[in-house]
Amino acid sequence: GDVLEMNVxxxxxKLVKDFLSSFFGISPDRVQTIDVNEKYSKIVLRLxxxxxxxxxxxxxxxxxxxxxERKKEIIFLEKELDPKIVSAMNIMFNVNxxxxxxxLIIEGFKEDVKExxxxxxxxxxxxxxxxxxxATVDDAVxxxxxxxxxxxxxxxxxxxxxxxxxxxMKSEEENELNRAKTIITNVLKKFEEMKKKSEKEILIKFxxxxxxxxGEDVKKILSxxxxxxxxxxxxxxxxxxxxxxxxxxxxxxxxLSGLIKEEKVDLIKIMPELKVENISSILQNVFKLKTFVSxxxxxxxxxxxxxxxAKSFYKELQKxxxxxxxxxxxxxxxxxPTDFPxxxxxxxxNLAVPDVKVVGIPGFSMIVxxxxxxxxxxxxxxxxxxxxxxxxLVKEKKKLEEEKKKEEIKKYVxxxxxxxxxxxxxxxxxxxxxxxxESKNTYLESIDLVLVEIPEGFEEVTKEYFDFFLKKxxxxxxxxxxxxxPVVTKRKILEFPSIVPADEFVNLSKLxxxxxxxxxFSKLGYLVxxxxxxxxxxxxxxxxxxxxxxxxxxxxxxxxxxxxxxxxKPEYVKVTDGKFSVxxxxxxxxELIKEVANKLNISIVFVNVPTESVSMxxxxxxxxxFKRIISKNYGYIFEExxxxxxxxxxxxxxxxxxxxxxIYRIPxxxxxxxxxxxxxxxxxxxxxxxxxxxxxxxxxxxKKELDKLIGDVSKPxxxxxxxxxxxxxxxxxxxxxxxxxxxxIPGYGTVKFSTIGSIDFNVGILDVANYEKLLEALTSLVIQxxxxxxxxxxxxEILASPKIVTVSGKEARILIGDRIPYVVSTPxxxxxxxxxxxxxxxxxxxxxxxxxxxxxxxxxxSNPANFVGGVPGENTRxxxxxxxxxDGDTVVIGGLIREVSNVSETRFPFLSDIPIIGDLFKYxxxxxxxxxxxxxxxxxxxxx
Numbered sequence: 001g002d003v004l005e006m007n008v009x010x011x012x013x014k015l016v017k018d019f020l021s022s023f024f025g026i027s028p029d030r031v032q033t034i035d036v037n038e039k040y041s042k043i044v045l046r047l048x049x050x051x052x053x054x055x056x057x058x059x060x061x062x063x064x065x066x067x068x069e070r071k072k073e074i075i076f077l078e079k080e081l082d083p084k085i086v087s088a089m090n091i092m093f094n095v096n097x098x099x100x101x102x103x104l105i106i107e108g109f110k111e112d113v114k115e116x117x118x119x120x121x122x123x124x125x126x127x128x129x130x131x132x133x134x135a136t137v138d139d140a141v142x143x144x145x146x147x148x149x150x151x152x153x154x155x156x157x158x159x160x161x162x163x164x165x166x167x168x169m170k171s172e173e174e175n176e177l178n179r180a181k182t183i184i185t186n187v188l189k190k191f192e193e194m195k196k197k198s199e200k201e202i203l204i205k206f207x208x209x210x211x212x213x214x215g216e217d218v219k220k221i222l223s224x225x226x227x228x229x230x231x232x233x234x235x236x237x238x239x240x241x242x243x244x245x246x247x248x249x250x251x252x253x254x255x256l257s258g259l260i261k262e263e264k265v266d267l268i269k270i271m272p273e274l275k276v277e278n279i280s281s282i283l284q285n286v287f288k289l290k291t292f293v294s295x296x297x298x299x300x301x302x303x304x305x306x307x308x309x310a311k312s313f314y315k316e317l318q319k320x321x322x323x324x325x326x327x328x329x330x331x332x333x334x335x336x337p338t339d340f341p342x343x344x345x346x347x348x349x350n351l352a353v354p355d356v357k358v359v360g361i362p363g364f365s366m367i368v369x370x371x372x373x374x375x376x377x378x379x380x381x382x383x384x385x386x387x388x389x390x391x392x393l394v395k396e397k398k399k400l401e402e403e404k405k406k407e408e409i410k411k412y413v414x415x416x417x418x419x420x421x422x423x424x425x426x427x428x429x430x431x432x433x434x435x436x437x438e439s440k441n442t443y444l445e446s447i448d449l450v451l452v453e454i455p456e457g458f459e460e461v462t463k464e465y466f467d468f469f470l471k472k473x474x475x476x477x478x479x480x481x482x483x484x485x486p487v488v489t490k491r492k493i494l495e496f497p498s499i500v501p502a503d504e505f506v507n508l509s510k511l512x513x514x515x516x517x518x519x520x521f522s523k524l525g526y527l528v529x530x531x532x533x534x535x536x537x538x539x540x541x542x543x544x545x546x547x548x549x550x551x552x553x554x555x556x557x558x559x560x561x562x563x564x565x566x567x568x569k570p571e572y573v574k575v576t577d578g579k580f581s582v583x584x585x586x587x588x589x590x591e592l593i594k595e596v597a598n599k600l601n602i603s604i605v606f607v608n609v610p611t612e613s614v615s616m617x618x619x620x621x622x623x624x625x626f627k628r629i630i631s632k633n634y635g636y637i638f639e640e641x642x643x644x645x646x647x648x649x650x651x652x653x654x655x656x657x658x659x660x661x662x663i664y665r666i667p668x669x670x671x672x673x674x675x676x677x678x679x680x681x682x683x684x685x686x687x688x689x690x691x692x693x694x695x696x697x698x699x700x701x702x703k704k705e706l707d708k709l710i711g712d713v714s715k716p717x718x719x720x721x722x723x724x725x726x727x728x729x730x731x732x733x734x735x736x737x738x739x740x741x742x743x744x745i746p747g748y749g750t751v752k753f754s755t756i757g758s759i760d761f762n763v764g765i766l767d768v769a770n771y772e773k774l775l776e777a778l779t780s781l782v783i784q785x786x787x788x789x790x791x792x793x794x795x796x797e798i799l800a801s802p803k804i805v806t807v808s809g810k811e812a813r814i815l816i817g818d819r820i821p822y823v824v825s826t827p828x829x830x831x832x833x834x835x836x837x838x839x840x841x842x843x844x845x846x847x848x849x850x851x852x853x854x855x856x857x858x859x860x861x862s863n864p865a866n867f868v869g870g871v872p873g874e875n876t877r878x879x880x881x882x883x884x885x886x887d888g889d890t891v892v893i894g895g896l897i898r899e900v901s902n903v904s905e906t907r908f909p910f911l912s913d914i915p916i917i918g919d920l921f922k923y924x925x926x927x928x929x930x931x932x933x934x935x936x937x938x939x940x941x942x943x944x
Contacts, residue, residue: 004045004052006059007094013041019062020045024055025427025476037092037159039115048445050422064109071113075104075120084132085123088161088168089116129170131177133184136165141191141204144238145184148206151235155180187231191240194229200242205250208236210257220267221256222249224297256299266307268298268314279317283310330376334367334383336360337390342367345386353379413459415452417466420474425450428469435465492536494543496520496527498828499550505543513538523829575599581619582626589614589634593648596626607649610636612678635681662703664693668716676713680706718808718941720845720853725936726800726861799861800839805942808847811856815840820864822872835872837862845939853939854884855891861933877933885939893935899928 008016017028032044047055079102086099093116095108106116123130137145142160145167149155155171167184171177187204195202209215218237219230226249228241239246270276280291280298287310289302300307336342342360345367349358356371356379369379419425425443428450432439439462440453454462496502502520509518516531516539527543529536572584573595580599584592589610597604600623612634621629627638635651666673673693674684682698698706806812817838823830839861846854858880865873879893908921 002047002049002052004047004056005042006056007036007040007042007091008063009039010035010041012063013043016043016059016063019059020055023058025424027430030426030430040092040094047426048422048424051424071110072105072107073113073117075106075117077102077104077120077124079124081120082132084166085130085168088132088159088166089119091161092116092159093119123170129172129174129177131169131171131181133167133169133181134165135167135184135188136162137167137188138162142167144204144206145187147208148187148233148236148238149180149183151208152183152233153180183233187238190229190231194240198242202240203243203246205239205246206236207239207250207253210253213253213256217266218253218256221299222252224267225249225252225299266300266311268300268311270298271318274317279314283313286310287313329371330373331368331370332376332380334369334380336365336367336387337394338365339394340367340387340390345383348386349379349382352382412453413456415454415459415462417450417452417470419448419450419470420477421448423448423450424473431469432465436462489531490533490536492529492540494527494529494540496522496525496543497547497550498522498525499554500543500546505546508546509539509542512542573599576620579620579622580626581621582616584617585615586613587615588612589630592616593630596623597646603645605645605647607647608636610634610648614679633680660696660698662695662698664695664710665691666693666710666714667691669714672713673710676709677706682706718847718943719805720808720847721803721805721940721942722812722843722845723803723938723940724801724814724841724843725798726839726841726859727934727936728799728861729932729934800841802841806843806845808845811842811844813840813842817862820872822867822870824871835864835874837864837874843937847941848884851887851941852884853887853941854882855937855939856882857891857893857935857937859893859935879933879935887941888938890936890938893937894932897930897932899930903927 013033017031020026020031021028026045030045034042034044036042045055081099081104083099086097086104089095089097093108093112095106095112095116097104097106097116099105104120106113106120108116137160139160142157146157149157149169153171154173154176155169157167157169159168161168169177169180171180191202191204210218215232215237219232222228222230222237222239226241226245228239228245228249231238231240239249241249268279270279276298283289283298283300284291287302287306289300289306289310291298291300300310302310346358346360349356349369353371353375356369356375358379359368359370367383369376371379423443425441425445429441429443432441432452436454436458438455439458442451442453443449444451450466452462452466502522506518506520509516513531513535516529516535518530518539519528520526521528527539529539572582572587572592574581574583580596582592582596589612590606592614593604593610596602602623614634618629630636631638631651636648637651639647639649641647664673670686670688670693674686677684677693677695677698680698680702682702683696685694687693695703695706800814800816802814802816804812804814815836815838817836817840820835820837821832822835824833825831840859842858844856846856848854858878860876860878862874862876865875867873877898881893883891885891904925904927905922906925912918912921914921
């Protein structure tokens, strides 16, 4: 099964075990606990995968009832916390902490939040530094490292976060943290190297320095005698090696510590030709030394002069030992089977053929032997005998094992039981181990079967036990089965922005609300949800998150695009002959001071960077004048040191000065009054609902000046009545050609018509059968006519005469016309745009104190034109200007002339179609118009 892990308070461990036993039938012995820190323990329980989540949720609910209510705490920090420290805090205190810049939000149970808050306050104190080393070690290694670091440095190891792979530590000195990190890193590096080389488990042991022992001597003795790694530190020794070797090394170290007072320790490696025991006895008796023998090494304890005399004696003794004759040696490789007793073979050869050296390499299934040629032959004979005997023993062992298996098969029988889904096998296994300890149980979850292997004679009782357990399990499942409630389905339609990809959103929603039906209509811009109320709320929340995300992306793209434009920075300062002028509107004061300093080549340092926005127009001033202006109006001090560097900082208020608050009732112009107060360095709180303004941070002198100005600034802004007339003056060149024609047709009468007036007929009825006579008569007809021309000039009517009232400084806009829709293609899809032909007028008045009115005027008269590529054109006449007039005066804008030409033709039916003479029965009229747009604007100040 899988493992359930959860951190609980130490005083809650027993409650958790009782809860699991009472409600889930889980034996307390199955619940293991591991200490996390002084407050928390981790419970570990192996369960079936499908039971972990339900039991974990039940435990959380149980603990939530027991504990106090949850709490959320917001902490404002001086600097940002390392994200790994925040993650570690979540595990240490069982809270949910999130860092947003310099703001830390901690949520959890009240007691946990308080401890986490205390932890944050502690680590953010100026006198304590926190750090960590990225390393995953078990609790035993962490304990040894903790001893080492806390003795070697001024650092405390606080926590071992195995899940995050971090070791947390703290110190009052930052350089001590770095030293501790270096020590831990070096020790763990050596530790990892030894683990790779050894097949057995490698441990770390820190031992404090033993009084009287020299570190290098300890390192030499322990590493040679016990094959371990010894690292020396200022306060002790770090031992690394196999468990048994470390235990022997500790015994040796304890033995050495017991012997040493003011004596010295040294080593002698004894030649193979000499017996170590004999040399040890001689040195003890002659030189009064204490000795310790291990693997051909003789450890000497005693006074320094006695040890030196003993070492000199041994050197002289070595000279007396004759050198062995040089013999020809042979190396041979012998192949061995798996599990061959290499060590036993080596011991046998050492006794039987001492001149032969044997090296076993089991990983490559071989033994290497080296020695005199005749001795090697003897060794091979021993090897063949040993190998033959080993093979016989292997066969004998296999035979015994097979007989044992057959005997076991005869004694045990197997039973098979079908079980339902989510069968609690771990509980069943525990149950059977109590009822029939010899039973062996196997759960085949994929096919819902349990195999039970039991001794013969237990078949019936096993079936009874299984039926009893299954019955209890099914009863509990039935009791815990939730009552089904009717599902209420709702339907909701939401607007779906085009910036969100429809397919991906639908797939995402299905993960969180699988039972809901979701459809997106991208072209219409709607999202339809059918499902339970909680599913609809989930999808709504997802949509909101997605919209916010994609809008942020769009905003970031826009900001990047704006940055790429790299607009030229405006120039606020101009220097002339050592003096300078400043022209700035709504500019950051800090940036303005920087630019002035750069222009004058002055070095400055900001202690407090100004953030105020200022507007300034001053000319021909010096640097000293500029400093006085800034100091007086914004409260900044300029201090110059001997090197010429100027330090700028905020003027400190006297601590004894009481904070004064002034309350103003402002009827109008809140923003202007607020800007005025902030210009004088005050802080403002505005209550729009009650027309109140609370001011702090100003002196009595500044208040007196403000009282004079606020009365004028808070007066209602004057309003202006604007009356406009837009006249399209038409100059018409009306050129007419008039004709009077009389036609006498013999035998039929006369026809008279005029191109200006009406047409008169005086003819007989035409017989179609006599059309030949008509044609003959036409050849002898008589035509008389007159022609005249004239030209006229006229004035057109007024196009528009609007009247509107607006506040001084606010734009008034009038549009009289149509809205013509047309479709354009955009990256998001087709989009409907509108053309607005007609008369458009925009006027912004500014009432001045001298009674004049400044007008910013824009006017446009337009007509739709032909479409080009699906987009309509526009014929337009526009005018834009700025003028100053007296109250009640009128401004005239004219001279916007265009020419329009119209041609019309009048024809006499039938006769106008006759070739040659047909032109006599046609009339053409050409009309030319010149249009001049005149705009009359009258501005009147409206008094209250």
